[in-house]
Amino acid sequence: METKAVKEKSLEDGRAAMAACYQGFDPAAYLQYNYTPPRADFCRRDSIVPWKLGCLHRAFTEEDITGGVLVDVGSGPTLYQVLSGCEVFERLVLTDFLEVNRRELRGWLQEQGKSSLDWTPYLQHVCKLEGRGVSAWSEKAARLRAVVSDVLPIDVHCPQPLAPGALPSPGADCLVSSFCLESVSADLEAFTRALGHIGGLLRPGGHLLLIGALGESFYLGGPGVQIPVVPLDEAQVCGSLRESGYTLIRMEVYTLPPDMRVGVDDVSGIFFVKARKD
Numbered sequence: 001m002e003t004k005a006v007k008e009k010s011l012e013d014g015r016a017a018m019a020a021c022y023q024g025f026d027p028a029a030y031l032q033y034n035y036t037p038p039r040a041d042f043c044r045r046d047s048i049v050p051w052k053l054g055c056l057h058r059a060f061t062e063e064d065i066t067g068g069v070l071v072d073v074g075s076g077p078t079l080y081q082v083l084s085g086c087e088v089f090e091r092l093v094l095t096d097f098l099e100v101n102r103r104e105l106r107g108w109l110q111e112q113g114k115s116s117l118d119w120t121p122y123l124q125h126v127c128k129l130e131g132r133g134v135s136a137w138s139e140k141a142a143r144l145r146a147v148v149s150d151v152l153p154i155d156v157h158c159p160q161p162l163a164p165g166a167l168p169s170p171g172a173d174c175l176v177s178s179f180c181l182e183s184v185s186a187d188l189e190a191f192t193r194a195l196g197h198i199g200g201l202l203r204p205g206g207h208l209l210l211i212g213a214l215g216e217s218f219y220l221g222g223p224g225v226q227i228p229v230v231p232l233d234e235a236q237v238c239g240s241l242r243e244s245g246y247t248l249i250r251m252e253v254y255t256l257p258p259d260m261r262v263g264v265d266d267v268s269g270i271f272f273v274k275a276r277k278d
């Protein structure tokens with residue numbers, strides 16, 4: 001029979017091992033692997049990034065999401081996940097575990113062109129989804145820079161993932177999180193616990209928009225930096241949501257065509273979840 005102390009120790013060891021894996025994370029390489037063609041090809045209807053942007057656009061523009069505070073959990077070095085939300089929310093908080101990623105985000109927020117990836121095609125694509133001319137991309141960039149209030153450290157394995165006082169007391173009105181929880185959790189139990197922890201950042205009735213990998217067991221966080229991922233299927237994601245206090249509104253699934261499997265991970269599919277905190 002495992003004592004409480006032994007279980008706590010093994011949990012802590014697992015977190016430390018995962019944190020050690022992330023010390024070699026290379027934002028520029030990661031962006032190159034996942035956010036350039038073919039995975040980010042705006043001329044291909046079956047490319048992954050346009051699919052993700054479409055899911056986010058639809059979810060953020062439905063009438064049940066009405067603004068307030070949006071928190072992006074585990075932003076990494078990417079901004080695509082908040083390009084629709086930034087039009088609806090007055091305050092946006094970006095977060096990540098690594099200073100290298102927070103620096104990458106601040107680089108774009110503070111200065112034109114000071115980032116490892118040109119986000120202009122992403123801004124233009126989302127403007128098109130919104131029925132605006134692609135030339136509105138610079139207005140969208142200005143809006144995003146205006147509503148981001150903080151770029152904060154976060155650890156989803158902590159019951160309080162953000163520093164005390166980081167958010168207003170009722171909690172955020174909406175969370176978005178993309179490819180984070182399954183990539184930092186050693187097993188399904190840890191994934192479910194992390195879902196519960198981030199739920200503590202959200203007010204009751206608030207929404208969770210969750211994008212994640214299906215069937216992924218590893219990914220490259222940089223040249224030679226292989227990071228373990230807990231492989232998930234749709235039923236496990238739905239069960240974890242239910243167990244951690246969410247009501248599923250819908251799940252959409254994308255299956256990777258063969259030429260989207262480029263060797264930087266072994267992901268087989270992607271899920272998009274819209275859920276509400278009970």
Ligand SMILES: Nc1ncnc2c1ncn2[C@@H]1O[C@@H](CSCCNC[C@@H]2Cc3ccc([N+](=O)[O-])cc3CN2)[C@@H](O)[C@H]1O
Pocket residue numbers: 019022025034039048049073074075076077096097098101154155156157179180183184213216219265267270
């Ligand atoms: N304890 C922690 N708490 C919060 N965040 C943490 C913690 N530890 C690390 N982090 C933070 O979480 C990380 C988030 S990036 C995770 C990448 N996920 C896997 C990757 C993503 C991806 C992208 C695109 C496509 N596609 O098909 O187009 C597929 C895939 C599948 N592979 C990283 O920012 C780290 O800094």
